[in-house]
Amino acid sequence: MSTASPAFHTIRDMLRLAVTRFNEARLFFGHGNSNAFDEAVYLILKSLSLPLDTLEPFLDARLTPEEISRIRRLIDRRVSERMPAAYLTTEAWLQGYRFYVDQRVIIPRSFIAELIMEQFAPWVDDPQTPHDILELCTGSGCLAIMMADAFPHAVIDAVDLSTEALDVARINVAEYEMADRINLIHSDLYQAIGQKKYDLIVTNPPYVNSASMKKLPPEYQHEPQMALAGGDDGMDLVRKIVREAGQHLNEKGLLIVEIGNEAAHAEAAFPDLALTWISTSGGDDRVFLVEASQLR
Structure with missing residues (x-):
């Protein structure tokens, strides 16, 4: 040209x-x-x-x-x-936070970010209370960084299966000077955290069902597909996360999961579990909450 x-x-x-x-x-x-x-x-x-x-x-x-x-x-x-x-x-903005991104991670976008800005009220009574938080599928580390700001006494274990994603998360954690508050852990979900228990487990996992994956616009093809694809009904990882969450939550702990447009599949995957749906700008069916007592 x-x-x-x-x-x-x-x-x-x-x-x-x-x-x-x-x-x-x-x-x-x-x-x-x-x-x-x-x-x-x-x-x-x-x-x-x-x-x-x-x-x-x-x-x-x-x-x-x-x-x-x-x-x-x-x-x-x-x-x-x-x-x-x-x-x-090589940058993305979420709720006023700037994050470094490249094609090793999906571009930050999460309805959970809105809830973090509200410090998960009213489900978390006191922002000073959470001390141990687990974020599964952290990607760029954006939600972990926001939670470290929102909950000043918390240490966040931020987990991802992708070592490339963790390399990007390291850049962002360093940029926000959060290395003393955020532990980046290479793990297949809970595998590497042992028996540790948390006040909060938060996750925006891969949840796009296989039919929807085939219809994604070309822009999404540039993102890591492992960070998007959730299996036939989108619930492959969500099932594992929910199934094992009870073993890693404190007595009054909370599990918060984003599932995008997959509310119907989530309800079908957990017919015996009363999911609490949290209102967000995307609607009343994008993020659900489960209490530790429900998982035992």
């Missing part, structure tokens, strides 16, 4: 181009932004090292040929490769 074109001079010009290209390509937006305009604004401001929440003062700023080339390369990759913006910029 040629470098700068006489037709493009300003951020406004590049923004118009990006929105048009994104809409024409019918891109899918599910990794932080919800529409072509917001995605274009983010990519342009990020590429120019400008504040991500300040567009208006810069709209008519004239760009150098090099800056125009850089932005056009980003636009081209977003369209031609269907590469999520978070991977193009």
Whole structure:
């Protein structure tokens, strides 16, 4: 591609181009932004090292040929490769937290993050109380970091089967200076934690059922499939997590599990367990809670 074109001079010009290209390509937006305009604004401001929440003062700023080339390369990759913006910029935002990401981990997005910001109220009476928290399938470590902030006296054991994911989590834990509060553990679920018990077990595991996996937009094909695929009904790992959780919860402990669009499969998987569904911005059937007493 040629470098700068006489037709493009300003951020406004590049923004118009990006929105048009994104809409024409019918891109899918599910990794932080919800529409072509917001995605274009983010990519342009990020590429120019400008504040991500300040567009208006810069709209008519004239760009150098090099800056125009850089932005056009980003636009081209977003369209031609269907590469999520978070991977193009190696960063993702969740509830105001910035995390490093690359294709070794899924892009942070979780309804549990909303609940952490509320310190799991009213199910956790006192944020000072939880001392031991287990996060299964930690990925980038985003929820573990948020929980370390929300529960100041807690130590978090953050577990993942992927050593590559744990390498990314290490970057984020170091960035937030949480190494003394978060233990990153390579483990197949509970396997490496022995008999340790926790006040909270929190997880956003792979839960996409096999039929839905086949229908995922191309953007999701760039993510590690082991972090998405949950088997025929999406409940393969969820069953194991619930089945063994009782052995690792303190007397008044709580298990909190995100299952996305799989509420019907979750209800079918645990017909004898009264799941407590927690309201989130995604609805009343995306995250469930189970008390330790129910699992014994």
